[in-house]
Amino acid sequence: MIVTEKSKDRNTLIEVQDLKQYFPVNNGLFRKKYVKAVDGVSFHIERGETLGLVGESGCGKTTAGRSILRLYEPTGGRIIYDGTDITRVDMKPYRQKMQIVFQDPYASLDPRMTVGDIIGEPIDINNLAGSKKERNDMIMEMLQRVGLNSEHANRYPHEFSGGQRQRIGIARALAVNPEFIVCDEPISALDVSIQAQIVNMFEELQEKMGLTYLFIAHDISVVKHISNRIGVMYLGRLVELAESNEIVFHSVHPYTRSLISAVPIPDPESGRKRKRIVLEGDVPSPLDPPSGCHFRTRCPYADERCKTEEPKLIRVSNGHYAACHHLDRVREN
C-alpha cells in the first residue's frame, strides 16, 4: 500500500486505501472461488481534479468506480470521503454528494418515465425541492445546463438520440448538486462526432460547478484529454499512476508502454514512424490470475522474481508511481 503524500491535505476529496472487491464464484459443488476484481488499489483524488482510470476489459476499473460509491460492499480497504471514512457508514447523506453517469445511455434510463421525472427523481428522494414549482424550475435548469430545452421534459427516452440520452443521464446526476461524479465509460456508446460534444460538456460543467471526476474509459486518447492524472489498471491492480502527459509520454511500466503504443493515432505520418509494441497473448482469466506480477505472462521483461513476488507500487518521481520489478531495465529501452 502506498501512503499518498497528500492524505491529510484539505484538498483531497477522495482517498482510497488498499481497496479490495472480491466476488464469489461457485465452481463445482463445494469449492468456492473468488474473482479478485479489485485487489488492493490505492489512490486519491483532489478536489476539482479529474482522475482517469484506464485498462482493458476485466481489469476492474468499473468495479473500482462502483465500490467507491459503495454500490458494492467493499471486501477490504478504506474509502475516505472528505476526511470521513465511508467504508461502512449509511450512504444516504453521501449519495447526494457522489453521483454516477453510466456507459449505456439506452439501458440506464427508465423507458416508462418522462425525462422530467427521470431528472426529478433524485430531487424528490433527497427532498431538495420545497414546492412543485421549485422542482420544475430545478428540472428546467438541469436540462438547460446539459444543452437540452424545456420542452424535452415531457418526452420519453426513446425519442432521443444516444448523445441526447447521455445528456439526460448527466442531468440526472447533476440534479442533486453533487461534488463528485464517477463517469463510467460515458462516451463509448456514442458516435465520434457526438463524443466531443459530451467531453466538452463534462469539462465545462467541471469549470462551472467545481466538480471532481473519476473518469473511467478504455479509450486512452479521450482519458488523456480530460484527465489531470491517469491510473492504469491490469487484472485488478493499479500498475501505474501519474500525471496524464507523464503516462502517455514517459511511462515506465511495460504494460502502460504497450497499451499506449497500441492506440492508433489519427495521423498517417506519425503512425508510420511510430514503433509499436505488440503484446503477445490475451489477458489471463481474472478467476485464475498468474502468480506474482499479474502481467508477467505477457511481459517481455519477466523473470523468476516476477513469478514469486508481487511488485508494489513505488514512487518513480514526484507524483509518478509504478509497480514493476524491472523499472531500470524498462527505462533503458
Add this chain to the structure above:
Amino acid sequence: MTASGTLLILNLRIRGVNVSKTLLDIKNLRLSFFTPQGEVKALNDVSVSMQEGDVLGIVGESGSGKSVTASSIMGLVSHPGRIIGGTIEFNGHRIHEMSEKEMRNIRGKEVSMIFQDPITSLNPVYTIGNQIREVIYLHTDLNKQQAYERSVELLKLVGINEPERRLKQYPHELSGGMRQRVMIAIALACEPKLLIADEPTTALDVTIQAQIIELMMELKRKINMSIIMITHDLGIVASMCNKIVVMYAGKVVEAGTTDEIFYNPKHEYTKGLLRSIPRINSEKHEKLVPIDGTPVDMLNPPEGCPFAPRCEKCMKICLRRMPEFTQITSTHKSACWLLQKEVFEQKRREGK
C-alpha cells in the same frame, strides 16, 4: 462459370505480381429499406472503386451506410432492403444481377467478410474445426484429411497456438481476440481476393486490436488480398489504409488517399470529424471542436446536402440541392457547394 474458366482464373492469380487492376467498382448504388414508417434511403447514389491490393477505409457514423455498402457487395442485403439502382462489379462479376445461388459460389471464396462481434457470428453449437471445414468443403475438392490439415494450417496462419486442440473447441471456450482470429481464419480459408472487415476490432481491447490489425496487414502481404476496412475509428484507418471513403447519411461526401483525407480534407464533415477527436500524441490540452447537432434522422433526411443542418458554413443552396463531386486531384474528390463555388470563381477569373 465452367470448371475450365475457374482454373484459368486460378492460374492467372500469380501471387506477388502487382498489376493495378480494378477489383471493385460500385457505381451510383441506391439501396432502400422499405419499413412500415416509410422508405429509408440507406444508400443514395454511392460510388466506390478500388484497385487490387488496396486497403480501403470506409468511415462514417452509425447509420451512414458503411455497413450496408459492405453487405451489398456480399449480396447480403435482405428484406426489407432492396437495391433499387446502380451497379456493383467485383472481379468480373456483376453482383447486382446475380442470383442467390450464384452469389454462394463467390461468397467465402472470392470475397469474405468478418464482423464486429465474433461471438454472434460464430455458431455456438459447432466446433471451430467444423466451421472452418464447412467453407473448405463448400468451395474446394479437398478430402477429409486434407481439409483437416488445411484448417490446422489456417489456425497457425492467424496465430492461434495448439491448433489441433482448438479445432475441437467451441466458440465459448475462446477469448474475444481468439474468436476474431477464428473468424479471420474462416474468411481466409479459400484465399479470397477481397476481405471486408466490418468494425472487426470494436469489441476488442486495444492491445488485442493492435494484434488483429497487425495480423490482417501481414496476411494481406502473404496472400496478396485487398481489404475493405469499415470503422468509425480514424486512428485505425490512418494506420492501415491507403484510400479512404467518408460517408454521411447514405452518401459518399469525400474520397481520396489517406494523406489527402488527413492532411487536405475538403468536406466540412471530414474537417469536423478530424477536429473533434483528441490526439494522444499532443502534449498541450487543446479544446475539442465538436460537430454540433445530432445525426440525421434517416426517415426524414434533409433535402440537399445531408450535412447542411450541422454545417457551420451552410449556404442557402446547400439546403436545396446536393452538390456534384468536385475533383481535386485524380484520386481526391469531395461533394460540397463551397468547392463548386471555388471552381466557378476560378473559371470566371480565367475567362476574364
